[in-house]
Amino acid sequence: MNRLLTQPLPTLGLYIHIPWCIQKCPYCDFNSHAMKEPLPETVYIDTLLNDLQRDIEEWEINRPIETIFIGGGTPSLFSAQAMERLLNGIQKQALLAENLEITLEANPGTFESDKFADFRRIGINRLSIGIQSFNDRHLKTLGRVHNSAEAMRAVEMAFRSGFDNINLDLMFGLPGQSLHEAIEDVETAVKLSPAHISYYQLTLEPNTWFHKFPPSLPQDEDIYRFQQAGQRLLSEQGYRQYEISAYAQQGKICRHNQNYWRFGDYLGIGAGAHGKISLALPDNIIRTMKSKRPEHYLQQQDSKSSVKIDIAQLPLEFVMNHLRLKSGFTAKHYRAVTGLGMETLEPALSECVNAGLLIYDNEIYRCSERGWNFLDSILEKFIA
Template identity: 60%
Template sequence: MPPLSLYVHIPWCIKKCPYCDFNSHAVKDGAPEAAYIDALLRDLTEDVRRYRITRPIHSIFIGGGTPSLFSPEAFDRLLEGIANQLQLSDAIEITLEANPGTFESQKFAEFRALGINRLSIGIQSFDDKFLQALGRVHSSNEALRSVDIAQQSGFDNLNLDLMFGLPGANKDSAVNDIRTAISLAPAHISFYQLTLEPNTYFHRFPPKLPNDELIFAAQKDCQALLAAHGYAQYEISAYSRPGRQCRHNLNYWQFGDYLGIGAGAHGKISLALPENIVRTFKPRGPEQYLADTHRQGGVQAIDRQELPLEFVMNRLRLKQGFTLDAFTETTGLVSAALEPGLSGNCRQNLLIRQDNRYFCSEKGWDFLDTVLQNFIT
């Protein structure tokens, strides 16, 4: 069976950002911490029982929303409850997403003492003009302060989230943000383009964005700057120091398995290859989730004809691509199931084969949608 991770979703945040399409809800009178931790642990108990989980957990990712709104006491109870039900690997990676507007020295020192050993900080930009345009609740000074507090609290494994293609940006805007991020010496930088997703405020009332040529040029300049400072791109929007890739997200992209608990959380579990690989999902609404977590949600089997596309959609996000052995090991299918997409993409110079490994060419990397389209039968 593939490696197994755990995703925990905490849906509340201080304010709903106009570009955000995640399952997040602005908190009004305080989040129901105790009741939600109870619900998460009931949810986990049901998943462990239903899917007969005995494999060790290699990573935990606590996302949102803004999980850093919760107290250290809440996470202490959550992590203890998880450890009571699951076998945790000795070198487990535990990531917590955090908003710069929620940082307090004592609080984050306690997070670190609980065993949370990786922070992902949603900076988005170090420029107040762009932070205001994005509807963020923090300032550039708070962004800088959050990194300092994290490092002083003992977190040496930091990810900084940054966006490019922002309203009113010029070619130098993203480069300035990347320069600032590099100066703070995080282990990892996530750098992705602002997109206007359906069911968001920005989709209904679109801001004026830079043209595609400017966005592409800024992206290339930033990628060169990151590479020059030792941040290797290993995924479409992820750059890291050597050995500091996000192990949890790598498991997603390598088509590994993961339990998903919390309001709106999704999971993927391999019960038998290839005929019984399932997607799981939980109720999106926090109120519905709190009311009946152990019986709500659903399960959907992945049709074996869809497995090749599901596999390449994930693996080709990675610079290293995949081997045919990896395809067979995670899907249970023979490599012929990848044809004619594999050979067709190679003929078009969208994929490269090297030492029995397939990965995107520079052209394929820029036109990944075309690459994937060739795998649709």
């Protein structure tokens, strides 16, 4: 198979993982750890910057970073001074795009929201606030450390601090939740007028407290009604669904997350951070992972691993990501980010179109409404 060496390579983002939280939520399967002692801000920032420098040198990165996403954990537990040193260090090491999107995940607790103005001052221009619910009973069940009043205050503080690009995370299908309560959460969120809302179903993930001790969830039929009603309300209020769980006002999609779904590249630094780097298409696309445990990461013990994506797996990897987007994909984009021709998606692609799971229109392949609800069935057809 011939390489496709034409430029440009895919868009490049940077994901930064800060793994500490005040406490571990019972539904959370992310690499997060409850604080047991003062946060090691200085040494962790030093390690992040060293990590980035090694990645840039090893992968010979000379493309501009278009987006930065600081996730966790609860990154807003770090001080603004630590974040400023991190961003200044990145600027010295990497080429940054002029219209750089910098997202910080934050919790609505008073301790974090009081820092919002300082976060905005140092250049963070997008805030993602983990609300989950505006119902105090549900917040307690979810193990959240904030209440509904603090959630409302946090959004108000974010706007007052100069953020005009704010995401709110909301869950539905919560233990004991009614349709009225699910809709009330969405109504409260849209009244606050954030630019972006992530609206997703609570799932009981392996290696979580909820998976070990499952709470009683609403019936599947009720959860589907919650989802449909919430989506309808979001659409009526001007929030366009562009991804399975993402809804945005005009021009306010999350560019960093969209890059993931479009099979773009991203460096991943921090404990447990993942990355994907295209060195040559299609035969040298690398996935990376850093040590998960913070103490190992800080000590650089088995600090990183990398694996080359098998060319035979590229079609599945591409559709598994891209079909999450309502906008679908073109043959041109598939070739640009994988280096493969459209024949490598056959016969699965034609089978899905003929079965009404995918629609081909104006040179774009995208999920039909039926396909959107049976995405797993579509992906099974592309398994090599």
